[in-house]
Amino acid sequence: MATVSELYQARVTSGQLEADPAQRGVLPAMDRVVRDLAMAAPAAPAQPAKSGWLSRLIGGGGAAPAAPAPKGLYLWGGVGRGKSMLMDLIMDAAATPQKRRVHFHEFMQEIQAGLNAARQRGDADAVRPVAQGVARQTRLLCFDEMQITDIADAMIVGRLFQVLLEEGVTIVTTSNRVPEDLYKNGLNRQLFLPFIQLIRDRMDVVELASATDHRQDRTEGGQVWFSPVDSIAQGQMGKLWREETGPAPATPLVLEVKGRKVELPQHVGRVARASFWDLCGKPLGPADYLAVAEAVDVLFLDNIPRLSQSNFNEAKRFVTLIDALYEAKVRLIASGADDPERLYAEGEGAFEFERTASRLREMRDADWGKS
Template structure:
């Protein structure tokens, strides 16, 4: 039985009007097809010990014909990297596959390492990596970036074991491998990992001249009111336009031992409802952590604010202040225009500053970070 290729999926979605054909994207499709082809002799599932019981393990069994063991796709924001990686996941003819945001994955690894330390394991990384390899044959990371020294010190060893165990890795990044952890503390200890990436993965730049988010992010409508079905449809269309058709996924952000969840994320665009962000006991540190994860934040269904939802209103003010200071692009649906959201009761006077900021954030020149 034939395997659906990434190229076939891409052409189907272009024909259906879900994607716009892009020459730079089309040029990397054969490399993605090769990744899928390297997986096609793999059974969809195994009942005895996972996929490795069928292969018997080992990197030679898993490597594609060109000798590489994965794909490192890098380029500017909004070029469609996440969307292309999603196509690999969709086309891969196996069940032992996983797509995860790199930051979220590294949090899971740190938790596993802590458990290994408590067990007294001398090599804490190998058992954690082997546990990952026992469940996945294809591991897809979105947005690889190394900003934490703890991650930098373990990621090389982690990838080494994953490669040894035969895992095929696909990752996207805004940076070429040589720029990962640039100017980081003790970076010389990180350089062997960069060498490993370049040896074991095909490194490809997605050099599209088009930023598919720029049209919306630099001048499209960003405030939709009232928050009715029409506004919801407009928000959905904006989401699809900004993410280039990438599959959304929840993202867990760890903040001082707590988890903040953005329900939908794709290609540094996040989306949540007002109640997701302001109906929970979140504060400045949580909102600041969100600004590090996304360049564009979409908020659905901002209600009218008053004494009846005073605590939520206070959090909303804090959220907008944080987004404003971070120069984040905000797209929202709301019960009314900013000036009419909170015009009576305690806190309404202080909300005038928030109204001013919301208006400023609707300007076409706002959010250069998101479009750049």
């Protein structure tokens, strides 16, 4: 099995990646995780029954305590530096078949659903069985984009990680922020601080301080972002819509999500169209946006306004929507008040928005998308 360093070098040699000294600098920490995982005992199989005096003497029968999980990795740095790409290399290099890479939002959704079920069963400590359920199938858990903005997530993530680690799961995560800045200014933040300590104790915290935003290097293709929202933009959006959908009449797309209905005013097959306000002006959440991203290959999004603190909730939903579309590789064709990087220039949340702007820029590439 190749190490992360070897996989990286092979991609540089083949021209798939440009050599980046800062990326090279974090490879040893990644190799260490993969090596420790390979050396860690696999999840203990049941002991074969032995009847010899020695095994009776040493008192077999009781399960051996789980060995502590190999130390994980918390890789942080600015947008476009290659964090997700490097995480993919860890996934490729890890020998265990019990490895899972999942977007943090999506994982927390799954956990919250599990917690609800456990609470309904009346479990006193609901986090433990849910985390144990995950741990049974997973030795290496990779989260891309850990960010904690939701108080419900903030209040359980410490306990969740604690049980996962106790159960021998190694956690690798990427983030735009240094651990100390997670859930910054969040409600009840003091209850969150032990989680930061847990990260420091149980994960190598490594900064990817590359000078290059690799996303900016990519070339732009056909125009899919129109600003400002004027009659020219509207005309071009309309023209592209007709090109994508043909003469077929559009109908509303109604998705059922957890018993709720999420409606996009128009769709033809897997091409759908909605305005910013249809999708971000209503109290929709990650599950709704994941459902939209799953249902379409191309999304036309009209009228993205300039965002600021005064429409913080809409901005936050927009960030979640773009994350879901990005992960699912949905092609986005949009009209907005300004260029992505100037849509949300200041105020609380402007920092998180940099990543969204970077993703929007990448989604404008000609070769972006699943169709």
